[in-house]
Amino acid sequence: MLFRAAIPIVITILVLSGCTLSTISPVKKSGVDSIHHTQILFFSDEDHIDKEVPYYDALLDLEKDYPDHVENMKVYDDKKGWEDEIETVPTLMVVDQSHVVVKIEGCVKRKEDIIKxxxxVLAK
Structure with missing residues (x-):
């Protein structure tokens, strides 16, 4: 009789000892998640500024038609915190309502490839 009562207790102890307390880590938020309006972001690299000339030329041209957007542009000197969105520098992207709507990365030869x-997107 004692044997029959001990079996369920031993089984319960064995099952419960296999359980561990785990912590739930917070979901890593992307930098894009914090942007809720149209925002231009430019990721620059001082060491390769010669690759960025078409980007600067394009931004100067865009400033004529979209001065508020270009004036409020955010410039980053590294991709820290943006690794999920940025593969290479330079990168120019437009984020709207927490979504990347345009992203231009790397070496671009003509400013028109950036402007168009x-x-x-900015005309909307």
Missing amino acids: PLQH
Whole structure:
């Protein structure tokens, strides 16, 4: 009789000893998640500024038609915190309502290749 009562207790102890308390780590938030309006972001690299000339030329041209957007542009000198969105520097992207709507990365030869996609988004 004692044997029959001990079996469920031993089984319960064995099952419960296999359980561990785990902590729930918070979900890593992306930098994009914090932007709720149209925002231009530029990720620069001082060591390779020669690759950024078409980006600067494009931004100067865009400033004529979209002065508020260019004036409020955020410039970053590294991609810390943006690793999920940025693969290489330089990168220029437009974020709207927590979504990347345009992203131009790396070496671009002509400023027109930057201006056209940005005009399309900023004109809305």
